[in-house]
Amino acid sequence: MSKAIIQIDGNNFYASCEQMIDPSLRGKGLVILSNNDGCIISRSAEVRKSGIPMGKPYFKLKQKLNKLNIEVRSSNYELYGDISNRLMSILSEHCEKLEVYSIDEAFACITRPKDQNLNPWAKHIRALVYQNIGIPISIGIGVNKVQSKIANHIAKSIEENAGIFDMGIIQNKDQYLNLIEIEKVWGVGVKMSKWFRRRGITNARELRDMKREEIKYKFGIVGIRIQNELKGEICIPLNSNSLQRKQISVSRSFSYPISNLEELSLAISHYILIACAKLRKYNQLCSELTIFTNSSLYSRDYFRNDATSKLEIPSNNSVTILKESLLLTKKIFRPYNKLTKAGVIMKKLQSDKYQQRMLFNTKDSKSDLQLEYLDSKIDSINKKYGSNTLNWASSVIEKDWSPSRKKLSKLRTKCLENIPIVFCN
DNA sequence: TCTGGGGTCCTAGGACCC
């Protein structure tokens, strides 16, 4: 029995989430902004048609959006994360293997039925998701990841497909591969596509048929994998164990430039606490910590600095890592710079199942356990009552420089007081 | 005036060892 690789994603996911919790936005032009209300990162179908581009700075398009009567929302990641969890939980019930690839996207594996036709299954999933969480999804089916991504693209772009397309059962794939521009092939980015274009390779079919040696020489194994998947081989495996992170980072842009050590330390402390909570959520420990800060990329005297520290004992304890991070903050700080962003990166992560303790450090072991207990209590309170319910004094959260989110929607799916009230006569 | 954030994988080149 042949297996199929399925790729499923939420259409215009962030915009769809906002439309789901606020029905007055349905059928209307809507854009979602990145952190600090910086760039446009999601557009409703109506906005796509009007030619408003993705990823462009909001301040440059504000007037145009106003003119076109397009609604604007700040990104509400807590809301999108909650809806994503619900989506993935439905998908996992109906797939043999599920790889949660991003907040709005998953790969899955499923065995084809005797007649090879997966359309009824896909229609069922699509209806189920819409009925239960109110988000439209698209489903692409193929023999591998690259092919299922292309199938998903076709599912979206050709209306008659109604959000579902199966590339695996198509005998003559050339006509479809010809439709996929080289930039749209999964794994081919800006640099690669420019090189391909210069060589006259403009679409997926031409990439599949070009000389293997040429790709190998220029892009190595990465390029060959994409070409082989276009030919129908399986080179990029499904990774259903994606919960184990290899790196955790938290960074934000400030709403205005900061220039003193106290403010930078507050920001770093705040990010460290978020990152530590993530470590504990994934049951992981970190053994290398980097913190960084930079001025605006667009300023003439661009400045960036970072510092890294190796932790003697791998840890996910807030107090331990906070202490270390404040030392590093002093190291990277320079008083004359207008800093616009800072962040923390935790690397060399490992499972907390095999936690190493200091052999001779019996004096501290009791307080270690107390700190662990404190962390777990804070985590459970924040989980129950919302993030930031309980926090450390070294990270006062709502400071003036916190990213602005002027057009933030309410967290209607998680906070009891935000649940919409419906009046019936 | 305002330009996001969080990941993964690969590779070249340096350090080190014998």
Place this chain on the structure above:
DNA sequence: TCTGGGGTCCTAGGACCC
């Protein structure tokens, strides 16, 4: 006078993804 070479490990940086 003449001064090797191969293997492994690590890291920074680049390219890509959503």
